[in-house]
Amino acid sequence: MARYQAYSQDQGKFISVFFEDQLLPGTFEHALNHIVDHELELDIFLTRYKNDKCGRPAIDPALLLKIVFFAYSHGITSSRKIAVCCQTNIVFKALSADTMPNFTTIAHFISSMEAEITPLFRNILLICEGMNLIGKEMFAIDGCKLSSNASKEQSGTHAELEKKRKKIEQNIKYILKIHSKEDKTYTAAAVEDLSTKRAKQIEKLRAKSKTILDFLSENEERIGISGKAIKSNITDKESGKMPSAHGVVQGYNGIATADAKHQIIVGAEAQGTGSEQEQLKNMIETSLENLENVSASPPKKEEIVILADNGFHSEKNMKYLIKEEIDGYIPDRQYRKRDPRFADADRYKKTINGKKIKVKYFVPKDFKMDKDLGLPICPGGHAMYLKNQNFVVKGKKGISYIAREKNCSGCPLREKCLRKPNTKARQVTFFSGKTAENKKSATRQMIEKIDTQKGREIYGHRMGLIEPVFGNIRSNLRLDHFSLRSQKKVNIQWLLYCMTHNIGKIQRYGQIAA
Incomplete structure (x- = not known):
């Protein structure tokens, strides 16, 4: 029978280690070490320190940047875990030259980078531009x-x-x-034990009540783009409650602009709101401003193609694209319903007991007009009354009618008529055309543009351009949540992750000296 040498990985060994030998050419850590030591301009950190005449020498920002970028490339965001890695992991030791900074130093360095984060992001972009990794023609947001x-x-x-x-x-x-009541029922010993528990309960509840009261007295109501009050958060007042592909989250929306050539992120920002409509203009201008700062031949607005999904679609944004002469392709929410390629998409809908889920609500055609009364009759057989004879919405004009509350309250067809249970009465509008000044809105122009064969072909590049960027950040770099609080600090963390993504692109497609 064959015999093998016994082995055990549960042991340590004293060996002579040369840090440079641990950074193998072609790896992320080798590219990172070269970029920080030979490419980045780190003079931006000089104003952080005032120890030129007295005080302890500070840890070099170059070492801290190497530690943070390498930790983020492995999904490690906890400053305590990063500090432990600097003590135990040989690659961390090689990048930090065995400095072993305290976790408080790492945490403060990251959270206080507000002034340096944008110049640092542009510096990484400058390296990408120098290696011809940015196409500057098509971008996805x-x-x-x-x-x-x-x-x-x-x-x-x-x-x-x-x-x-x-x-x-x-x-x-x-x-x-x-x-x-317990004072009168239980013995003195039992009452004393219960009193201690009750006192702790009351103390916790009063602390919660005081926290809410302090928050309400110190902070104003948040107002959304619709002018209505939106939810605030006591823990982090700048974060937002937003729906995502992974359920409703309390957090931030990390927005990024990616270039089509190598998926380099040219603009990024974290916002505490789920509404992306108000971010389009800002992201386009921020991305172009970044490119102006790093490129000898920056693209002009009229020379670029912008791709974004329907979350960025609004009449205001479409007007902005037309005004700035930007070749944008941003579909409305009905885009797929008009696309013949998705004509049979219903067959993929979930089923219950082999039957397709189909909730059908009454539509305007189900409300028959009574010629004698001049009013529509609802499916329940009740006449509605006029609400607005000159109803206008999104450039469409029509006549709006509403039912009486008493007719809707006990109607057996209520569930098929009202989408929301709390709605008191059904309304219905019969549209007759468009207003004179909105014959061809900016939205209509975009619809006509994107519904062409060329428009669909160009927009088809969007998913393959931007989604792999987020796939890399979420899966490979393992960013599944932001570990910091406040928009300022979360924005720093998001930009650091975007830079980590770009450094990975430099490693794979750039020219790094061996």
């Missing part, structure tokens, strides 16, 4: 919604939070009431 270091349960409008606070106060009164 999209957002990646991630949870942050904030409690989703601590979210709500000011009215909702005040309601929650009052409920807590009611719970306190209820506990005190129960406590009073």
